[in-house]
Amino acid sequence: MCWYHWISLWNVARVFPKTASDFFASWQTALPPSRCNKIWRMGFYAITWSIWLARNDKVFNDKACIADSLVDTIRLRVAHWAIARWPCCSVNIMDIVRLPTSVSVPTALHTSRGPVNWVNPDAGFMKFNTDGASSSSSGLAGNGGVLRDHRPSFNIAFSKAVGYADSNLGEMLAAKEAMLLFSKSPWANSSNLILESDSTNMVKWLSEPSSTPWRL
Numbered sequence: 001m002c003w004y005h006w007i008s009l010w011n012v013a014r015v016f017p018k019t020a021s022d023f024f025a026s027w028q029t030a031l032p033p034s035r036c037n038k039i040w041r042m043g044f045y046a047i048t049w050s051i052w053l054a055r056n057d058k059v060f061n062d063k064a065c066i067a068d069s070l071v072d073t074i075r076l077r078v079a080h081w082a083i084a085r086w087p088c089c090s091v092n093i094m095d096i097v098r099l100p101t102s103v104s105v106p107t108a109l110h111t112s113r114g115p116v117n118w119v120n121p122d123a124g125f126m127k128f129n130t131d132g133a134s135s136s137s138s139g140l141a142g143n144g145g146v147l148r149d150h151r152p153s154f155n156i157a158f159s160k161a162v163g164y165a166d167s168n169l170g171e172m173l174a175a176k177e178a179m180l181l182f183s184k185s186p187w188a189n190s191s192n193l194i195l196e197s198d199s200t201n202m203v204k205w206l207s208e209p210s211s212t213p214w215r216l
Helices: 001-007 019-028 036-060 068-086 095-097 167-183 199-205
Strands: 124-133 140-148 154-164 193-197
Touching: 001 036, 019 036, 019 140, 036 095, 068 095, 095 167, 124 167, 140 167, 154 167, 167 193, 167 199
Parallel strands: 124 193
Antiparallel strands: 124 140, 140 154
16 A cells, blocks of 8 residues: 555556566656656655564564554655755655655755856846745744846845744745735836746746645
8 A cells, every 4th residue: 555655646657566676676767857756766765664664563562554654654754854865955844745746856965056147137027036044944934035127226125034934935925025015016017027036946836836835
């Protein structure tokens, strides 16, 4: 049941190979390369380890194994492992538990980025750059944003505390605030808005609303 549950989350149709080695090899290539592929592969180890522990509990402690509880344990284990493996990934643990297929993780543990230059929007467009940050996965958070035109001139700026939240919520609230401020501004009827953020998750969720965690 555990294997079929995980496979069904990813909409993967497969026939289980006869040997464990073939099963492991096929698992690694079942999905095309992507940032979410890492969570899929991590599922193999979490399921194997969880079943092994449950089997030992049954054999040595006569503890009953409830399938639904084991599935929940596996999803929680994957979430904790993912946060430990990619500590710079600004994703809440419960988001991974609920929607493991929608989580993007870094392609490498350490990457060096060169300077990023801000690019002016074209005439007739205005660009709102937003950002959000949190002191921890659910600590005090804040966000801010700046609206500029093609000249570029500073037209609107905001910075505010948002209470206790993770960085994802901080980023989404920043985008919401930016769109509300722009919609009420004198430029709303004469200019198009470009929303720019360095949050991969926020860009994905705004582009694909169906993949957005329910709490956001």
